[in-house]
Amino acid sequence: MSQTDPTDASDTTGPRTFEELVAEAEAAPTEGWDFSWFEGRATEQRPSWGYARAMAERLAHTDAALDIQTGGGEVLASAPELPRLTAATEGWPPNVARATALLHPRGAVVVASPQDAPLPFGDGAFGLVTSRHPVTPHWTEIARVLRPGGTYFAQHVGPASAFEVVEYFLGSKSEDHRNHRHPDRERAGAEAAGLEVVDLRAERLRMEFLDVGAVVHFLRKVVWMVPDFTVARYRDRLLRLHEQITAEGPFVAHSSRHLIEACKPGPRP
Template sequence: MAMTRTFEDLVAEGAAVSVDGWDFSWFEGRATEERPSWGYARAMGERLAHVSAALDIQTGGGEVLASAPTLPPLMAATEGWPPNVARATALLHPRGAVVVASPEEAPLPFADGAFDLVTSRHPVRTYWEEIARVLRPGGTYFSQQVGPASAFELVEHFLGRQPEAVRNTRDPERARAAAEAAGLEVVDLREARLRMEFHDIGAVVHFLRKVIWMVPGFTVEQYGPQLRSLHERIEAEGPFVAHSTRFLIEARTPRT
């Protein structure tokens, strides 16, 4: 059992395990996160089955896209981190999808009006003007995104209380306004607050290494005292509880 192991052993394990891709199976039995009621992967798959050309932005290791039962005749994905590009290519190429290495902040390397559907799960940042540009008239953007102050019980254990401007960076209403400013019509916007539990400090270390924007520049060495105090808290009180926030947004381009 993880709880019978030493602080040093747990931290070393969390620091050593690979963070490539977007597979969270390593956390089984060590951390849990409630899922949104809307079922993003299923809903994405339903939409992919009814279009002829689609793009998945910031696909990670391609795991979510690969879960779709049917891909359209033209399926492309972008990813900016080289290890994930290789992983996604190996996973998606047999399905007939092409993976394009593209920096997250760069313009999308596709022509205007190239896609019926653009999807993204947990993009670091959404470039609304680029999404609107590559969508055909009547095309759809469908995305699940990280909401405001997500897992901030954990973030603020390491960084201290964050300013309100930081806590509200990913406000869904700001996303709506940005989409509309780019000429898109928001047809669905839903929010969820979801329970997370971390059962040992190794799971915390792995999570912060994998989800790098939570505690930017996180290293075991820099945050050793915070890790040890959290380990002692978990041992004394049981799983550490935090709450993630998510929102689902669906937007369409006008038909001509």
């Protein structure tokens, strides 16, 4: 999503109808983690730590790196320099194809691997493992493929992220569900796998959806938010949301992010 709050300069014919906004959002492709479609339609603050830049700095100082659940490979490909041995995993076939096209010219291999499956690499294969917004971090597998002294460096989605959107469609969630991705739980998971957490920072960040089409595209792209989402199923709720945004302004939510860096004990590789 855009980091600013731009207006839609392309709109020269007055307010667009609910039907037009929804039809456009339903037709938009959802492959990869390219969020440029949201330009002028939604905004989201970015965490202060600058994950992509910090990831690139670490990639420049290892000879073997793995990016887990790489999506379309866009974040990994943003690094100016990739290690001599760079691999990425991804489970969704359209994203595998997109990441392959983007990363193969950079010398990186993309391995099709379901996100719940064991990592398809040997023990101690990598000096650095990275991930941006993994669905679930499988700590024992991460620890297994790291060399002694190696590092896991990632940005995770935190607890109750964008739950204003989730609960608008699904109703209130339990506290346990809201805290499912709490950083304290992830620290405990990493430590249970034998990793030492050396940095853990969390931020909650403002999101704005400027029209109902942005909400539709968001839920089509981030499918785990409202798993049964279709426009037909939630048409009445979407229409009420369109009327709310038209009358009151942007629909505001808050994303939750945390940065985690964890090391495997041993001499640095």
